[in-house]
Amino acid sequence: MSIDDYEGMVVIGAGPAGSTLAYLAKQRFNTNIVVYEALRRPGLKACGWGLLRNVEDYIGPIPREAVLNNIKGFRIYVDDELVVDYGSKRTIAYMVDRPLLMEKLLEHSNAEVLLGHRISVREAVRIHQNYLPVIATGFQWRPRDRRLILGIEYRVEDAHIDEPGLMEVWTWSGIVGYLWVFPFNSREAHIGIGGTLPYAELKRLLEEFIRRDKRFENTRIVDRLSGYVTVNGLDEKFLGPGIPVIGEAMGAVFPLTGEGMRPSMISAWSLIEALKQGNWRKYIRVLQKTGLTKSIKLQYKMLRHIEKRRAHLNVDKLRSLVKDCEWLVYELAFGKMNTWTVLRALPCGLKKALIIASLIRRYSG
């Protein structure tokens, strides 16, 4: 069905998926858009606020007002030892003010936005007859079919971050999950942790990290949030009864990293592209063409593998694998592993290229 078959679009949920959909719909079609959001402000749920820049290949430049920081590299620590130190001349990710970003996207969409309104699909269809309903409710859609991992997010002030252009990831042997430090500037950051451990254990690890790290000696914790992230990957069970489902609701989250904003926005873009082609039902095929579905599947298999091995990590092995080709970790974390990755790895040594090829074959089959 094409957009012309409907009087408009009714979007349930104003997270990255729903607000991007409204934003792109306004740019591409002249149609009525109504957005329902259960929260009093869009985008308020727990999130690290890290957004990879390549999302702009799909939705265009993100509104500058919402950009808090340009990230040009990252460091990964395993068992308190630095294993990956990746830097780039260009911005690879943004720290965004997530609620503000959602607001700006919605503002540009001219949609009618109903905040503080929780609505069921049935109700939305009844009220907005002849509108295309879109489910963008995040992990709250079909929760029983999901594998959810818990995340805790603290916002800190009065820190002393000497390199605020770098994101940090910390993980420890025996733990399926990681802790992140995502700076807004040298004084403010999001520090969070996500993983398969119970809430109390994650909280203990997070608070111990903040206490131990000198950069956060006199830090004030100004916000504490927690929430779930879907790690099943894209699953047919999440697809709607003849209704498009986008974003985390459809499982568009990288299972290993928990990165969900960019995939959610790309899934919204895919739906718009399919509508432009005259049939929204093609949106899964459009999404597949972006390579996202394959990368998510790859990360899901890797997550399962790590869980089976009980997250046993060998620091020396990891360090030697990524030495001189830290970009590999960037490609893996951000879902870009393919044949091209293998070719790019060749100058790092045939052995490494072969290991990568076997990893891709093993996990993406």
Ligand SMILES: Cc1cc2nc3c(=O)[nH]c(=O)nc-3n(C[C@H](O)[C@H](O)[C@H](O)COP(=O)(O)OP(=O)(O)OC[C@H]3O[C@@H](n4cnc5c(N)ncnc54)[C@H](O)[C@@H]3O)c2cc1C
């Ligand atoms: C602790 C934590 C940290 C994270 N950090 C990052 C990060 O740094 N970067 C990243 O890319 N991803 C991160 N993620 C994942 C990311 O937040 C989500 O995957 C992403 O927000 C999904 O976008 P979405 O629009 O699909 O769903 P959501 O962001 O969940 O938005 C769905 C919206 O729908 C609303 N809603 C639900 N039901 C209804 C209803 N019936 N009626 C009306 N409204 C409804 C909800 O209130 C919500 O606002 C993190 C997740 C967690 C838990």
